[in-house]
Amino acid sequence: MFEFVDPEIGFTSSVIRDPKRFVGRSDLIQSCMNALNAREGVIAVYGKRGVGKSSLVRQVQQMANGNYDIAQKAGLAHLIPRHPRRYYTVYYACDSNINNTDELIRRLCNDTDPEDGLLRLVPDAGKELSEFSRSDEASAGLDLKLIKWGVKGSDSQKYSSVVPNDTIQSFRNFVSGSVDANNRMWSKRDGVLILLDEFDVIGTKFGMGSLIKSLTSPTVKFGVCGIGADIGALIKDHKSVARLIEQGAIHVRPMSGDETRQIFTTATELFRGKVSFAKKVVEQIVELSEGLPYFAQLIGKSSVQYGNEVGSNNIDEKIFGEVLGKIREGKSFPNLEEQYQLAIGRGKERAMLLTLLAEQQGEATLYNDEVGRVVLQRTRTTAQGLGIEYIDQLMPRLVEERYGPALIKGEQRGHYEFADPVFRAYVKLRKLD
Ligand SMILES: Nc1ncnc2c1ncn2[C@@H]1O[C@H](COP(=O)(O)OP(=O)(O)OP(=O)(O)O)[C@@H](O)[C@H]1O
Ligand SMILES: [Mg+2]
Incomplete structure (x- = not known):
C-alpha cells in the first residue's frame, strides 16, 4: 500500500547535526576524537566544496559535549577515552565581511546566538542557561542554551569583563570567565571549544595562524573549517601553528562507494522501512554522485518526491529512470x-x-x-x-x-x-x- 512520505525524513541537503544521520567517516572521526582530547592543539578541517566538512564539525561539537554516539557508530568504542575532555562549545560561521583577525574576534564576542554564540556563555547577572541535547536522543552530551538574557541585555559592551578598545583581551576575559562561571553551575568542563566554519571566506587570512596560536591554551581550543586543498589554503600563516595543528589536520575527501551506500541504508531506517530503493538504483546513484554526499542526498530526496507523485514507495529502476530523466532536463535541482x-x-x-x-x-x-x-x-x-x-x-x-x-x-x-x-x-x- 502506497503511503505519502516526507522526503526530508530520510534525506537532507542541510548540514548534519544528528549522529543518527551521519554515515561513515570513521577515520576522520577518530582523528577528530584524538584532536579533541589533546590538551593543546588546533583542529583544522578542510576539503572541497560540499564534501561534508560542516557536518563533521557538528559531530565534533557533539563529542566535545560528551556525546560519543558517533564514535560508537563508527566502531571506535574501544578508543573513546575513559574521561574524555569536555568543552563548552561555540560554533560560528564566518562570512566575507570579516576582513581581519580583529573583526573576527569582535564578531565572536558579539555573537548572541542562543545555542552556538560565545556571548551566551559569558557570566552576567540574571542570565538563564539550561541544558539541551543536540541530538534527538538525550544522551550523555548536553550543551548549554540561553533562555533569558541578563539584566544588562545582549550587548557585549555592557559586560564587566570588556576591556574598551581591546577586543583580544575582552575575548580572553570572556573565555576564562565562561569556563569558571559555568563550572560553578554545571558539571565541570575542561575548556571552551571555538569552532569557526566557512573560515576560507575571511578576507585576510594572514595573521589568523598566529592569533589562534596566541589564544590557544589548555582551556581554549580552536577548530577551523573551510574549503581548501590543504591547510595553507585555510590558514595562510599556518607555519606559525604547525606544531599545534600536527594532530588535528583533517582532510575531508569524497566518500567511498560503501559510505554513499550507507546514506541509503540510513535513509531506509529513518523512513522506518516505508521507502525502499532497488539495489541497482543505489548502485547507479553511487556512481552518479561520485562520492559527493550532497548529490547523493539530493538524488535520494527527489526520488522519494517523485515516488510520491506517481504513488510508489518502491524506487525501482523504472521509476528511477524517470527521476533521472527529470534531472537531466534541468527540472529537479x-x-x-x-x-x-x-x-x-x-x-x-x-x-x-x-x-x-x-x-x-x-x-x-x-x-x-x-x-x-x-x-x-x-x-x-x-x-x-x-x-x-x-x-x-x-x-x-x-x-x-x-x-x-x-x-x-x-x-x-x-x-x-x-x-x-x-x-x-x-x-x-x-x-x-
Ligand atoms: N557523513 C555524512 N553522512 C550523510 N550525509 C552527509 C554526510 N556528510 C555530509 N552529508 C550531506 O552532504 C551535504 C553537504 O554537507 P556539508 O554541508 O557538511 O558539506 P560542506 O563540505 O560543509 O559543504 P560546503 O563546502 O558547501 O560548506 C549535506 O546534504 C549533508 O546532508
Ligand atoms: Mg560547510
Missing part, C-alpha cells in the same frame, strides 16, 4: 540548474564544451580529490569534431567570477578545475538542450 544556465549563458556550444570538460576523466581515479581537474587541450579535438570552432572565445565566461565561476584556472596554462565538484557531477548528468 533549481540551484544547480541556475548555476548551469548562468555558466553557459544561452550558448549551445559553450554548453557542449562544458559537458566535454566535465566528462573528462583525469589520470586520477574516481572518489579522489583530483577528479575535478581538467585540461583544455585534451578536449580540443573532440570539440572541433563536434563543430565547436572558437573554443577560446567560449572559455572566458566559464572562468569569470560573476558567472559562477564554473572553472578556476590552474597554475599551468590550459589547466582548469571545476570550482564545485557537485556542479561538475550535475553537468555530466545534464542533457544538452
Whole structure:
C-alpha cells in the first residue's frame, strides 16, 4: 500500500547535526576524537566544496559535549577515552565581511546566538542557561542554551569583563570567565571549544595562524573549517601553528562507494522501512554522485518526491529512470540548474564544451580529490569534431567570477578545475538542450 512520505525524513541537503544521520567517516572521526582530547592543539578541517566538512564539525561539537554516539557508530568504542575532555562549545560561521583577525574576534564576542554564540556563555547577572541535547536522543552530551538574557541585555559592551578598545583581551576575559562561571553551575568542563566554519571566506587570512596560536591554551581550543586543498589554503600563516595543528589536520575527501551506500541504508531506517530503493538504483546513484554526499542526498530526496507523485514507495529502476530523466532536463535541482544556465549563458556550444570538460576523466581515479581537474587541450579535438570552432572565445565566461565561476584556472596554462565538484557531477548528468 502506497503511503505519502516526507522526503526530508530520510534525506537532507542541510548540514548534519544528528549522529543518527551521519554515515561513515570513521577515520576522520577518530582523528577528530584524538584532536579533541589533546590538551593543546588546533583542529583544522578542510576539503572541497560540499564534501561534508560542516557536518563533521557538528559531530565534533557533539563529542566535545560528551556525546560519543558517533564514535560508537563508527566502531571506535574501544578508543573513546575513559574521561574524555569536555568543552563548552561555540560554533560560528564566518562570512566575507570579516576582513581581519580583529573583526573576527569582535564578531565572536558579539555573537548572541542562543545555542552556538560565545556571548551566551559569558557570566552576567540574571542570565538563564539550561541544558539541551543536540541530538534527538538525550544522551550523555548536553550543551548549554540561553533562555533569558541578563539584566544588562545582549550587548557585549555592557559586560564587566570588556576591556574598551581591546577586543583580544575582552575575548580572553570572556573565555576564562565562561569556563569558571559555568563550572560553578554545571558539571565541570575542561575548556571552551571555538569552532569557526566557512573560515576560507575571511578576507585576510594572514595573521589568523598566529592569533589562534596566541589564544590557544589548555582551556581554549580552536577548530577551523573551510574549503581548501590543504591547510595553507585555510590558514595562510599556518607555519606559525604547525606544531599545534600536527594532530588535528583533517582532510575531508569524497566518500567511498560503501559510505554513499550507507546514506541509503540510513535513509531506509529513518523512513522506518516505508521507502525502499532497488539495489541497482543505489548502485547507479553511487556512481552518479561520485562520492559527493550532497548529490547523493539530493538524488535520494527527489526520488522519494517523485515516488510520491506517481504513488510508489518502491524506487525501482523504472521509476528511477524517470527521476533521472527529470534531472537531466534541468527540472529537479533549481540551484544547480541556475548555476548551469548562468555558466553557459544561452550558448549551445559553450554548453557542449562544458559537458566535454566535465566528462573528462583525469589520470586520477574516481572518489579522489583530483577528479575535478581538467585540461583544455585534451578536449580540443573532440570539440572541433563536434563543430565547436572558437573554443577560446567560449572559455572566458566559464572562468569569470560573476558567472559562477564554473572553472578556476590552474597554475599551468590550459589547466582548469571545476570550482564545485557537485556542479561538475550535475553537468555530466545534464542533457544538452
Ligand atoms: N557523513 C555524512 N553522512 C550523510 N550525509 C552527509 C554526510 N556528510 C555530509 N552529508 C550531506 O552532504 C551535504 C553537504 O554537507 P556539508 O554541508 O557538511 O558539506 P560542506 O563540505 O560543509 O559543504 P560546503 O563546502 O558547501 O560548506 C549535506 O546534504 C549533508 O546532508
Ligand atoms: Mg560547510
